[in-house]
Amino acid sequence: METENKIWVVVAVLTTILVGIGIYLFNLDRKLTKMERKMKEEKK
Amino acid sequence: MTLASEIKALFTKDLKLELRQKYAINSIILYVVSTVFVAYLAYQGDIEARSWNVLFWIILLFAAVNAATKSFVQERPARHLYYFWLSSPQAIIMAKMFYNMLLMLLLAGITYVVFLLFLGNFIVGHLLFLTALIFGALGFASTLTMVSAIASRSDNNFSLMAILSFPLMLPFLLSLIKLSNLALSQSHFNLLAWQLLSIVVGLNLIVIILSFILFPYLWKE
Amino acid sequence: MFNLKYILRNFWKPLSILLLVYAIVAGFSISIPDTNIGDTLRNVFYHVGMWFALLALMTSSFIHSIRYLSKGQMIDDSKANEGVLVGLFFGILGIITGMIWATFTWGVPWTNDPHLNGAAVSLLVYFAYQVLRSAVPDAEKKARVAAVYNIFAYIILLVFVGILPRLSTNTLHPGSADGNPAFGDMDAQMRLVFYPAILGWILLALWILNLRNRARKIESDLQEKEME
Numbered sequence: 001m002e003t004e005n006k007i008w009v010v011v012a013v014l015t016t017i018l019v020g021i022g023i024y025l026f027n028l029d030r031k032l033t034k035m036e037r038k039m040k041e042e043k044k
Numbered sequence: 045m046t047l048a049s050e051i052k053a054l055f056t057k058d059l060k061l062e063l064r065q066k067y068a069i070n071s072i073i074l075y076v077v078s079t080v081f082v083a084y085l086a087y088q089g090d091i092e093a094r095s096w097n098v099l100f101w102i103i104l105l106f107a108a109v110n111a112a113t114k115s116f117v118q119e120r121p122a123r124h125l126y127y128f129w130l131s132s133p134q135a136i137i138m139a140k141m142f143y144n145m146l147l148m149l150l151l152a153g154i155t156y157v158v159f160l161l162f163l164g165n166f167i168v169g170h171l172l173f174l175t176a177l178i179f180g181a182l183g184f185a186s187t188l189t190m191v192s193a194i195a196s197r198s199d200n201n202f203s204l205m206a207i208l209s210f211p212l213m214l215p216f217l218l219s220l221i222k223l224s225n226l227a228l229s230q231s232h233f234n235l236l237a238w239q240l241l242s243i244v245v246g247l248n249l250i251v252i253i254l255s256f257i258l259f260p261y262l263w264k265e
Numbered sequence: 266m267f268n269l270k271y272i273l274r275n276f277w278k279p280l281s282i283l284l285l286v287y288a289i290v291a292g293f294s295i296s297i298p299d300t301n302i303g304d305t306l307r308n309v310f311y312h313v314g315m316w317f318a319l320l321a322l323m324t325s326s327f328i329h330s331i332r333y334l335s336k337g338q339m340i341d342d343s344k345a346n347e348g349v350l351v352g353l354f355f356g357i358l359g360i361i362t363g364m365i366w367a368t369f370t371w372g373v374p375w376t377n378d379p380h381l382n383g384a385a386v387s388l389l390v391y392f393a394y395q396v397l398r399s400a401v402p403d404a405e406k407k408a409r410v411a412a413v414y415n416i417f418a419y420i421i422l423l424v425f426v427g428i429l430p431r432l433s434t435n436t437l438h439p440g441s442a443d444g445n446p447a448f449g450d451m452d453a454q455m456r457l458v459f460y461p462a463i464l465g466w467i468l469l470a471l472w473i474l475n476l477r478n479r480a481r482k483i484e485s486d487l488q489e490k491e492m493e
Contacts, residue, residue: 007294010293011289011290011293011294014289015286015289015290018282018286019282019286022279022281022282025278025472025476026279029472029475029476032476032480032483035483036479036482036483039483039486039487194410194413197401197409197410198397198400199400199401199402201400204396204400207397208396208397211386211393211421212390212421214386214421215386215421215425219429243424247424251417251420254417254420258334258413258416261334261409261413262409262410
């Protein structure tokens with residue numbers, strides 16, 4: 001099929017979006033971890 | 045006092061109050077007769093079986109919601125406090141539930157008779173239809189009693205009653221409409237009828253058991 | 266930061282992205298059975314994932330509601346609420362993606378199908394849950410009443426997702442005949458993509474829930490500090 005080599009472009013776009021969301025969530029996660037640590041230290 | 049005697053005492057109290065005032069029964073009869081009469085005038089005797097069936101359950105549902113609202117929502121908080129000191133929460137919810145079951149059975153019976161009188165008879169299997177009606181009325185009663193208890197804990201509980209109860213009633217209502225649709229064309233209990241009946245009865249049992257367990261959490265201030 | 270405990274507690278978060286990348290790459294490249302809906306069958310890897318994510322979130326919310334009632338800690342109520350909020354988000358995505366798919370396969374976005382109506386009603390119950398929460402001002406009373414209603418809501422969700430669709434004979438969704446509403450007639454190769462995809466969506470949803478719970482916790486801790 002000649003369409004088969006072009007579907008990879010779509011796959012690449014979707015993968016990029018997904019990895020982007022993953023990195024975004026990961027950063028959010030780290031930020032929350034930092035805040036949690038700060039709260040814990042202030043409590044002491 | 046044991047739980048059973050407490051339930052019995054509360055149940056007879058509700059029943060006596062009702063028999064003295066006759067408020068709920070009269071308002072239910074009036075509601076059902078007037079809505080069916082409006083439908084009778086609007087359809088001019090030209091109603092088909094499917095709409096007959098749907099109309100039946102919708103009128104019954106609204107009448108049931110109206111009647112069940114009385115059980116907790118319309119009672120004054122002072123009376124709640126009085127119950128609270130008097131008896132255990134399990135006894136209160138069970139007494140209310142049994143009372144509402146009686147009320148709903150009566151309501152279902154009235155609706156059935158009034159429908160047959162005004163809008164004609166479309167039912168082939170009366171036994172199947174009445175079975176659906178009885179278990180449906182019991183299911184309506186238990187669900188609406190619990191929702192009424194939940195809604196009475198909030199601020200604007202009248203509008204909340206409708207919002208909270210309709211999605212919870214839908215599995216009952218859908219099964220019952222399907223079941224009575226069967227009764228409009230056949231009189232024997234086939235596999236589908238048994239399946240639908242067991243959904244209605246099973247859900248009803250789950251609601252009763254959950255209410256018994258969960259009502260004490262609602263009740264404490 | 267990179268000790269064993271930290272890794273063990275958090276490895277599932279990037280795993281969700283890894284699984285979903287696999288689901289996209291494999292989902293687009295494998296050959297699928299030749300059915301009358303053509304390539305749109307590949308939607309099953311993504312659209313159905315929304316519903317499994319919803320189910321996982323509502324289950325988590327249900328468990329936290331029970332925990333609130335038995336232990337009485339406000340953190341459990343907040344977790345239950347967040348679970349419903351994220352679940353509604355995935356549910357709405359599921360409805361929208363379902364409508365897009367249905368427009369191409371059935372010609373209309375909405376049909377009178379028990380799956381669709383069940384999904385809509387389940388979402389209605391959880392919207393009612395949100396209305397109930399906003400109608401009770403006192404925090405502890407709200408938590409108790411909401412927890413009770415949430416337990417009923419979960420039962421309704423299970424009935425609509427698990428029981429009613431299996432009974433109906435006129436569904437357009439595949440797989441009703443063998444009694445399994447979600448995975449219809451998939452071949453072995455599709456299943457090899459489907460299960461990891463579902464797991465990926467569930468983990469992603471739980472990650473988002475985890476982030477929201479922690480943000481809410483920090484928020485309430487800060488409020489407590491201001492009060493002092």
